[in-house]
Amino acid sequence: MRRISIAILFILVVGRVCFAEEPDSSGQKKCLFVGEVNSDSINIRSDSTVNSEVVCKINKKECVDVISESYDWYKIRLPQNAPSFIKKDFVDISDDKTATVSKDNVNVRLRPDTASAILGKIDRDEAVNILEDRGGWYKIEPINSSFGWIRKNFVNKIDEEKIKLAKKAKKDEREATTDKSISVEGIIKPKTFTRIATHKLITEDDEVYLLNGNKEELASLNGRRVKVVGKIIPAEYSNPIIEIEKIEALD
Numbered sequence: 286m287r288r289i290s291i292a293i294l295f296i297l298v299v300g301r302v303c304f305a306e307e308p309d310s311s312g313q314k315k316c317l318f319v320g321e322v323n324s325d326s327i328n329i330r331s332d333s334t335v336n337s338e339v340v341c342k343i344n345k346k347e348c349v350d351v352i353s354e355s356y357d358w359y360k361i362r363l364p365q366n367a368p369s370f371i372k373k374d375f376v377d378i379s380d381d382k383t384a385t386v387s388k389d390n391v392n393v394r395l396r397p398d399t400a401s402a403i404l405g406k407i408d409r410d411e412a413v414n415i416l417e418d419r420g421g422w423y424k425i426e427p428i429n430s431s432f433g434w435i436r437k438n439f440v441n442k443i444d445e446e447k448i449k450l451a452k453k454a455k456k457d458e459r460e461a462t463t464d465k466s467i468s469v470e471g472i473i474k475p476k477t478f479t480r481i482a483t484h485k486l487i488t489e490d491d492e493v494y495l496l497n498g499n500k501e502e503l504a505s506l507n508g509r510r511v512k513v514v515g516k517i518i519p520a521e522y523s524n525p526i527i528e529i530e531k532i533e534a535l536d
Contacts, residue, residue, distance in 0.1 A: 315352070316350040316351065316352060316362075317351045317352060317353065317354070318351050318442050318443070318445065319348055319349070319350060319351070319442075319443045320348065320349050320351050320359065320361075320440035320441060320442055320443060321346060321347070321348055321349075321440070321441050321443050322343050322344065322345055322346065322347045322348075322349065322435075322439055322440060322441075323345060323439055323440070323441050324345055324439055325344045325345045326342050326344060327342060327343050327344070327435060327436075327439045328342060328435070329341050329342065329343055329361070329363070329364070329367065329433040329434065329435050330433060330434045330435070331395060331402035331404065331433060331434070332402070332434060333355050333356070333357075333358035333360070333434045337402070337434070338395060338401075338402050340363065340367050340368070340395055340402075340404065340433045341363070341364065341366050341367040341368065341433075342366075343364055343366075343435070347364065348443070349361040349362065349364070349435065349440060350362040351440065352432060354437070355434075357436060357437050357438075358434045358435065358436060358437060359434065359435050359436075359437055359440055360432050360433075360434055361432065361433060361434070361435055361440075362427075362429060362431070362432060363404060363405075363427040363431045363432060363433050364427070365426065365427060367404070367427045367431070367433065368395060368396070368424065369393050369394070369395075369404060369405075369424065369425050369426070369427045369428065369431055370393070370394050370395070370396060370397045370401075370419065370422045370423065370424055370425070371386075371391060371392075371393055371394075371407070371413060371422065371423055371425055372391075372392075372399075372421060372422055373421050373422060373423060374421070375387055375388045375391045376391075376413065376423065379412070379475075379504055379507075380504060380505070380507060381415070382414060382415055382507045382508045383412055383413065383414060383415060383475045383504065383507050384412070384413050384415055384423065384425075385410060385411070385412055385413075386407050386408065386409055386410065386411045386412075386413065387409060388409055389408050389409045390406050390408060391406060391407050391408070392405075392406060393405045393406065393407060393425070393427075393428060393431050397419045397420065397421070397422035397424070404427075404431040404432065404433065405427075405428055405430045405431030405432060406430060407428055407430060411428070412475030412476065412483065413425040413426070413428065413475065414426040414474060414475055414507075414508075466514060466515065466516055466530065467514070467515065467516070467517065467527070468512060468513070468514050469486060469488060469492075469494055469512070469513050469527065470488065470489075470510065470511070470512045470513075470535065471486040471487050471488040471489065471492075471494070471510065471511070471513075472486070472487050472508065472509070472510055472511075473485075473486055473496075473503060473506045473507055473508065473509055473511055474486075474487060474507065474508070475504075475507060476495060482495040482496055482497055482526060483496075483500045483503060483504075484496045484498075484500075484503040484504070484507075485524070486511070486513055486527070493524045494513070494524060494525055494526070494527050495524050495525070495526040495527070496513065496526075496527055496529060497515075497518060497526055497527065497528045497529060498515075498528070498529035498532065499529075502532065503532075506532070506534060509534050509535075509536055510534070510535045510536045511532055511533060511534050511535055512532070512533045512535055513527055513529055513531075513532050514529075514530050514531040514532075515527040515528050515529040515530045515531070516528050516530065
């Protein structure tokens with residue numbers, strides 16, 4: 286009996302090691318691979334069981350970042366349609382669309398209720414986009430450290446070679462524009478996952494640029510469409526950084 290117990294304990298420990306989530310250099314969970322959903326109206330759940338709460342649904346052809354796996358389930362970053370809530374007590378308002386977290390290790394929950402499922406955690410000084418005021422809570426855009434679970438059979442792994450080639454092409458294009466002024470149009474958003482920059486710009490093609498500029502000026506343009514002129518700063522990050530020379534509101 287003792288040998289059986291030791292064997293079971295060994296399996297559990299090994300299982301945990303196999304499925305461990307390794308953080309990247311920024312402290313975020315590293316993406317194992319990018320997957321594509323193969324069916325419509327698939328449930329993303331708060332835990333890796335069919336009895337756990339449904340966070341939201343996702344459709345065919347949508348891509349997901351797979352963070353880890355556990356038996357028949359993948360842990361993924363939440364899509365933008367996932368409901369996320371944070372208590373007002375733990376944030377300071379920047380303006381009517383953004384807030385800054387004022388405590389460390391603050392829970393992001395599925396509903397405006399302290400008994401609801403925890404989807405992720407966020408630290409002091411990180412920015413969040415406010416979508417709605419819900420009494421003592423804010424509904425916010427999902428943060429990069431919020432996660433859900435999806436059954437493995439609903440996700441196909443995207444060809445890694447294609448992803449590498451696409452990344453290389455973007456890197457080559459970025460290096461070619463270094464020290465040259467570029468002009469980009471898009472929507473200003475607070476940057477919620479690392480502290481490289483305070484804001485980002487998202488283009489119509491969903492390209493993301495990190496913005497290095499005046500924090501107060503960028504905050505005043507949150508949620509607005511702008512034209513940014515500047516230079517690409519050489520850096521080893523997945524998104525290019527623009528040192529702003531000029532910024533102009535287009536709406």
